[in-house]
Amino acid sequence: MAEKKQRLLLIDGNSIIYKAFFALPANRFTNDKGIHTNATYGFNRMLDTMLDIVKPTLALAAFDAGKITFRTKMYSDYKGGRKPTPDELIQQFPYVKRLLKARGIKSYQLNNYEADDIIGTLSKRAEKLGYETTIVTGDRDLTQLCSNLTTVSLSKTGVSSVEHFTTEHVIDKFGIKPSQIVDVKALRGDNSDNYPGVTLIGHKKAIKLIQKYGSMENVYQHLDDFSGKKMQQHLIEDKDKAYLAKKLATIDRQSPVTIKLSQVPYLGDQIDQLISFYKDVGFHSYLMQLNNSGKISSPKIKYTQLDSKHLKLIDHLNLDKPVTFYLAMPEPNYHLSPFAGFVIGQEDKWFVSKDIDLLNSNPIKHILESNQIFKNVFDAKRTYVGLNRLGIKLAHINFDMLLVSYLLNTNDNSNDLGKVAAKHGDFNIKSDEQVYGKGAKRSIPDDEILLKHLVSKAMAINNLQDQMFSQLKTNNQEKLYRQIELPVAFTLARMEIAGITVDTNVLNQMKNKYTERLSQVESDIYNQAGEKFNIGSPKQLGKILFEKLQLPVIKRTKTGYSTSVDVLEKLAGESKIVQNVLEYRKIAKILSTYIDGLLKVVHSTDHKVHTRYLQTLTQTGRLSSVDPNLQNIPVRTPEGKKIRKAFIPSHKGWEIFSFDYSQIELRVLAAISGDRNMQKEFAENDDIHASTARRIFNLKSNADVTPNLRRQAKAVNFGIVYGISAFGLSRNTGISRARAKSFIEKYFQEYPNVKKYMNGEVDKAHKLGYVETISHRRRYLPDIHSKNFHQRSFAERTAMNTPIQGSAADIIKIAMIKMERAIQNMSATMLLQIHDELIFEAPDSEIEELTKLVPKTMDSAVKLDVPLKVSVNYGKSWYDAK
Missing domain, CATH: 1.20.1060.10 (Taq DNA Polymerase; Chain T, domain 4)
Structure with missing residues (x-):
């Protein structure tokens, strides 16, 4: 029997981790502990690529042991020009080494030597044994190791795209043999490694010289051949540099590596270790890959396929406990999406069907509409609207998995159940994209695949309820969920269903x-x-x-x-x-x-548009609108504003009403900062921008404030809310940066508690890693500890702004819930929420009552130390109501 062919994979650990770190944005890859994971994630992607290509029998990742090596003793400035390694990268080295171990790959480092030398030595030993070797690196220097048995796979753009260098490819690409690469570097030096070559010899000239003379030494043996005296002079003067450069560039292939090739078998993924690692670093997509590949044992999915003859089976459910329900609508726009099926059940009893008509049969309809039976769902608003299309009024929701997940971390705002479940430790659910496909190829799969997918979703909702509610309780967010987010989901659903008429x-x-x-x-x-x-x-x-x-x-x-x-x-x-x-x-x-x-x-x-409000998208709690985006109808230009003329009441003799919170974010700022001066101005119903201008410009009264000064003060007021800098204020107002700086300083002198509040929020963020609104809505800020000034500064500005903007979002949601209750016995209907504004339609006969009722209800939505103020307008169109 022929001996198995050995294939060795050697990984340049330092090079690949650096490449991955700078290829992927650090601020987008963090785990729940705030540890950056971008380099680790990218490193893993490279491993996936190379393991698939090489299919190794042996594997080792080599790392530098430190900055001091035999090369720094030869030349003290070796690699001296490099910037310090970012802390966000340093913290990832232990993670990468743990990843390698979990993937069955040994790591090795050697004092006084670089990873290149370890790789060079082991690849030479492998060549003597006739092994095929592949080296993966981001460093072009290692191409000097190419041979008939050794390939150097060089990472290109990103982290998983590689170019494979063989001896032939090196010759084709560079015009020299692999062994001559060090000769070229001897003549031209290396800026990256910070050592000089010969003066005025660049890369192209060095290549030509080596192509002609074969080696650096041979160039010096033929100095008399040079007609150009300058070139000859530089070669003579810099001879020591050239010889030193060649030593520095040459990989030591006889370094004292103690590990033997027999000690580095590729063991393959160590599944238990890998699962534990992926969970720790928050690599949910990799966990899902493991699950989809069958490497994670999934629980058996048992279910009963329901039909009209067996509806009585539903009676086996224990209705004293919450019932889990999931309605499948594959398309994002649930106002129009076809229905794919549904699942209903609890614990080990699951009933599933593609027959949507069954939902209108008892006992299913009774369960869904009952005010005594708790339901668990994923996305209550979506489910409510979908069932409403079938003539069913969903009621009494206990657990909305999407909403709870969003509140636990607003940075995680996927609306795919599989991805959300993975974030909370359940990796048994495929994403909808995996099941239904994407774009034009999107389709309903075969019955068995579809029904198992639906049941796995329902099981995840059921299984994660207790764990996620426990986290919600720990975060003191139960009230936020029960009294704001869940009720407003139904308010929004009814607004979406009502729609607004368009002429x-x-x-x-x-x-x-x-x-x-x-x-x-x-x-x-x-x-x-x-x-x-x-x-x-x-x-x-x-x-x-x-x-x-x-x-x-x-x-x-x-x-x-x-x-x-x-x-x-x-x-x-x-x-x-x-x-x-x-x-x-x-x-x-x-x-x-x-x-x-x-x-x-x-x-x-119905000649209406039915927008969808995205309740779990923004990190501040504000709503977004899509299909169409009605929060983005222009208001700043006369031409754009006229579009609102097309939005009209749905009945003759009715009007469109607009109720708008006035300067709500500034009022929230005054309240939560406790600044007496700002609170006094709001309490006395002063023009806050004129009052700010009076204070900043040292004027006697608000009457002395010109429109231009008020405009500048308004820019300061709203800029402060967003943590604006002198540069930003200067750019927004057209004043000099020095003047903008003095405005901000004067502002904080006049409103001292505002500055104190902002500093306090930044301190909280540094201490806790998050900030909160008045309703305990959290926003985690992983970049608050970043060594990168711009990332850290943005996180600090966000820490100042989020409690203000997020609290304003809390208030408008509370107002919406109260308003819907207040008008439940009226014909008036709430149609739209445009950030701080609510749009209604109502008959003329209810105008007088509404103009009193709405401001009163909205003013009292939340008790603050400053009054809330609501402006009221109405007319025959949305345009006329403004």
Whole structure:
């Protein structure tokens, strides 16, 4: 029997971990302990790639033992120009070594030597034994080790893309043999490793010399051949440098490596260790991969496929305990998505079916609508809307897995049940993308696959309930969940179902008008440019403006001239064509995004749009709106604002009402900071921006404040809320940075508790790793300890802002819940929430009552040390109500 072919994989540990660290953003990869994991994650991706390619029988990862090696003794500045290793990377080295062990790969380091020398020595030993060796590295220097038995796989862009260097590939790519790479480095030196070569000999010249003479030593033996005296002189003067450079560049292939090749078998994944590791570092996607590959033993999925003849089986459920229910709608827009099936049950009794009509049969409908039977679901709002389409009113929800997961960590905002379950330790559920596919290939799978998928989801909801509720209790977030997030989910569901009527005739009239206007502006631009071109192409526009018309270049991009809005606004006064381009963009945006966008999503059955509110997306607790985004209807331009004319009441004799919290974030700031001066101004109903201007500019009264001074003070007020810097304020207001700095300093003198509050929140974030709103909504800030100034500064600004913005979001949600209760016996209907504004429709007969009821209810949503103020407007359209 032939002896098994040995394949050795040697990993340049330091090189790959560095490559991974800088390839993946550190701030996006952290575990729940705040440890950065980007390099570890990227390292694992490289392992996946190389293990799949090489299929090794032997494997070892080599690491540098420290900065002091025999090379630093030869040349003290060796690698001296490199920046210090970031702390976020240093903390990951133990994780990477633990990962390697869990993946069945030994790690090794050798005092006084580099990883390169370990790899060079072991690859030479392997060659003598006839082993095939693959070296994976991010360092091009190791290509000197290529031979007929040794391949160097060089990491390119990212962390899993590699270029495989054989002897032939080195010759084709560089024009020299692998062994000659050190000769080239001897002549040109190495900036990365910080040692010089021969003066004025660069890479191309060094290559040519080695191609001609074969080696660095042979170059020196033929100095008389050089016609150029300068080159000859530099070679003579820098001879010692060249010989030293070659020594430094040459990998020591006889280093005293104590580990033997027989001691580095590739053991394969050590599943228990690997599962434990992935859980610790929060690699949920890798855990799901292990599960999907069958390497994690999944619990057996037992279920009964339900049909109309066996509905009585539902009676076996214990209705004194919560019942878990999941309704499958594969498409994101649950107002329109087809139904794929449902599952209902608890613990070890699961009933599943594709027959949606069964939901309207008893006892299932009774269970879903009962106010006495608790239900556990994933995404109560989605489930409520879906069941409403079937004529079923979902009630009495106990556990909404999506909402609870979101509250536990707002940074984790996936809405896929499989991914959410994985974050909480259940890795047995595939993602919907894995089951249904993606994009045009999305489809309902075979019955067995679908039904098992649905039951596995329901089991996860059931199994994770106690654990997640316990965490919620530990975080003091039960009240936030029970009294705000869960009730508002149903309020939002009913608002979505109600929808808002859109007059398509108004939109089509606007479309015709703006299309005509766009055509005219386009014609004017062509006339002013003297030719036709693609106005939407930054490249073509840049050539017209900055080459043909010779306008001053303000900013460049990697591909040419910047034609961004801020650039064009600075040039608008210099050329009519620039003004027209800005006008063209504005009208084109209104036409494509808003008018055409709205026309596409108006439901033909009721002439309404039914937006979806994303309750678990933002990290502050604010809502987002999609399909369509009604929070993004323009208000700052007259043209954009007119779109609101198309939003009208659903009945004749009705009106659209708008109720808007006035300066809610500043009022929250005044309340939670306890600043007496700011609280006094709100209590006395002063114009806060005029009062701020009076204080900053040392004026006698608010009457002395000019519109421009008020504008600057307003920018300071709202800037403070977002932790603005002098630079940011200067940019926003057009004043000098020095003046902006003095404004901010004066502001904190006048409102001292605001500064104290902000410093306190930053200190809390540094201590706890998170900040909270008035309702204990948490936002974790993993970058608060970052050594990177920009990342840390952003985290500190976020620490200041989140309690303010998040508390304002809490207040509007509480107001929505109270308002829905307050109008339950009226015809009025709450339609939209636009951040700090609520939109209703109601008959004219209820106007007077609403104008008293709504402000009273919203003003008292939360008791603060400053009064909340609500402005009231109404009219025949949303436009008229503003």
